[in-house]
Amino acid sequence: MRRKWLILLFILVLFIILLGSVQAWAEPVPLPRVDLTIDQSDQPQEVVDSLRLLVILTVLSLVPAILVLMTSFTRIIVVLSFVRSALATQQTPPNQVLIGLALFLTLFTMAPVYQQVKTQAVDPYLAQRISQxxxxxxxxxxxxxxxxxxxxxxxxxxxxxxxxxDRPNSKEDIPLTVLIPAFVISELKTAFQMGFIIYIPFLVIDMVVASTLMSMGMFMLPPVMISLPFKILLFVMVDGWYLVVKSLLESF
Known part of the structure; x- marks a missing residue:
C-alpha cells in the first residue's frame, strides 16, 4: 500500500514539473533582431567606414585560401596524404584527423612568423600608432x-x-600575386619528393609479398590483403608518425 502511494506521489510531482515547463515554454522569449539597412549619409567618413567593413568581411572569406596557400599547410597535408596512401589503409586515419594534425603543425611552424606579424603590425595598429x-x-x-x-x-x-x-631589383619589388603561385608549386614539388621517399619501403613490401604469393601459386589472393599488416607493423616498429612529423618540421 505504501509503495502505491509513493508511485502516485511521484507521478503527481512529475505532472507538476511538466506543467511548469509547458507554461515556461509558452511565455514569449525575447530574441535578438538583426537589422540591415542602407541609408543615405552626408558624412564621407561613414561611407569610408562602411567600405572598410566590406573589405574586412571579404578578407575573412579568403582566410581558408590564405591558410592553405601562404603557409606550410600545403606541404604538410600532401605528405600526410602520401603516408596514408602508402600504407593503403583507405580512410584510416580519417580526413578530419589528418587535416587537424596538419592545421596544428602549421600553427607550430608558423608561430614565429605570426609573432612577428603581431609585434610589427597588429599591436601598433590596435594602439592606433599606424594606419591600416x-x-x-x-x-x-x-x-x-x-x-x-x-x-x-x-x-x-x-x-x-x-x-x-620589369626585372625586380630586390625581393621587396616582387608582388604577392607573383610570389604566392611560385611558393605553392615549390611546396608541391617538395611534398612529392618527400612522398616518393615514404613510398619506397612500402613498395618493397608489396613487391616481396606479391612475388611470394605468385611463387606459391596463390594468384587469386590479393597481395594487398597480406602486405597491409606487414606495412602497419613496419610503420609502428620504426615509430613512423614521429619520423614523418620530425622530417616535416625539419624541412622548414
Missing amino acids: EEALERASGPIKQFMFKQTREKDLALFVNMSKM
Whole structure:
C-alpha cells in the first residue's frame, strides 16, 4: 500500500514539473533582431567606414585560401596524404584527423612568423600608432620572408617572366600575386619528393609479398590483403608518425 502511494506521489510531482515547463515554454522569449539597412549619409567618413567593413568581411572569406596557400599547410597535408596512401589503409586515419594534425603543425611552424606579424603590425595598429595601409604592409613582410625562404628561384623566375614585369631589383619589388603561385608549386614539388621517399619501403613490401604469393601459386589472393599488416607493423616498429612529423618540421 505504501509503495502505491509513493508511485502516485511521484507521478503527481512529475505532472507538476511538466506543467511548469509547458507554461515556461509558452511565455514569449525575447530574441535578438538583426537589422540591415542602407541609408543615405552626408558624412564621407561613414561611407569610408562602411567600405572598410566590406573589405574586412571579404578578407575573412579568403582566410581558408590564405591558410592553405601562404603557409606550410600545403606541404604538410600532401605528405600526410602520401603516408596514408602508402600504407593503403583507405580512410584510416580519417580526413578530419589528418587535416587537424596538419592545421596544428602549421600553427607550430608558423608561430614565429605570426609573432612577428603581431609585434610589427597588429599591436601598433590596435594602439592606433599606424594606419591600416601601413599595418597591411608591415604584416606582409614576415609572411613574404617565409615564402621566399621556401620558394625555388626557378619557380619564382617563371612567374616573374610570365607576368612581363620589369626585372625586380630586390625581393621587396616582387608582388604577392607573383610570389604566392611560385611558393605553392615549390611546396608541391617538395611534398612529392618527400612522398616518393615514404613510398619506397612500402613498395618493397608489396613487391616481396606479391612475388611470394605468385611463387606459391596463390594468384587469386590479393597481395594487398597480406602486405597491409606487414606495412602497419613496419610503420609502428620504426615509430613512423614521429619520423614523418620530425622530417616535416625539419624541412622548414
